[in-house]
Amino acid sequence: MPARRMWTFFEPLHAVTYFAPEAKEHFERTGLRGFWRGYFAGRAAPLGAVESPPVIAAFFNFAPQMVRRALPAVWSLADPDRALRARQEGAVAALQRLLVQYDSHPEGKAQIAEAADLLMEAASHVDTGGRILAAANAALAVPAEPLARLWHAATVLREHRGDGHVAALVAWELDGCSVLAWRASLDLSRDILQPARGWSDEEWLEATQRLKARGWLDTEGRATDEAVEAHREIEAVTDRVSMQPWEKLGPDKADRLVKLLWPMASAAYNDIPDWNPIGLPSPLVE
Secondary structure, three states, X not given: OHHHHHHHHHHHHHHHHHHOHHHHHHHHHOOOOOHHHHHHHHHHHHHOOOOHHHHHHHHOOOOHHHHHHHOOHHHHOOOHXXXXXXXXXXXXXXXXXXXXXXXXXXXXXXXXXXXXXXXXXXXXXXXXXXXXXXXHHHOOOXXXXXXXXHHHHHHHHHHHHHHHHHHHHHHOOOOHHHHHHHHHHHOOOHHHHHHHHOOOHHHHHHHHHHHHHHOOEOOOOOEOHHHHHHXXXXXXXXXXXXXXXXXXXXXXXXXXXXXXXXHHHHHHHHHOOOOOOOOOOOOOOO
């Protein structure tokens, strides 16, 4: 499906803000020392200086106690405007390093600008009803600088897809910890997911018990056929409710965007560590 294919191109461009050293450096310059201060301040900043409850709801699979450790305390270190500047500047610095072969000559700069314009055109068509993170990011000013615009567009599209995915999970009556325990039985690692989202061993055990009662885990904790099929269906729903930007953009522009983004997204993807909890496949050309 086009929505899933396009996700593999814009997600790596967004994800540099979590994993690139430049992103960490810019957050720390702003006073946000430590990975999680930068993460929560940067990602929540489009919502304003919020308390923890809206972020617990919007981020969904983070343990509430982990969010509360960061919010609202991070706003005493950097207000949302400063956090947003650090987020964008760090992402741009990372992309400048990763895309140096483009950014260093006129033809490459033109390709970055064209890709940024096309991706921003797609992002301008996101439907934000019921999608708080997409709406908050879409309301931010569109940067004039091409790499910043490319990253901003990727971020709007990423949060749009994520909001739709959360809605699909809620419709299946899943909670945040259960989602992670379920994914750990399918294709991701508990050793990565659990500490990255802050759930205790007791909470994880309770989640696996809920999944067993549902018939999604067997007695050994392995995913059942029902759990595998549910994953396919939820991902299909996520793809379907993420289609509007690509339907509006049209197949010809989408194909051109794929051609432009493939080497850029691949460079960003290859810079993301294997231990990340995103579960992102490499950019899908076919």
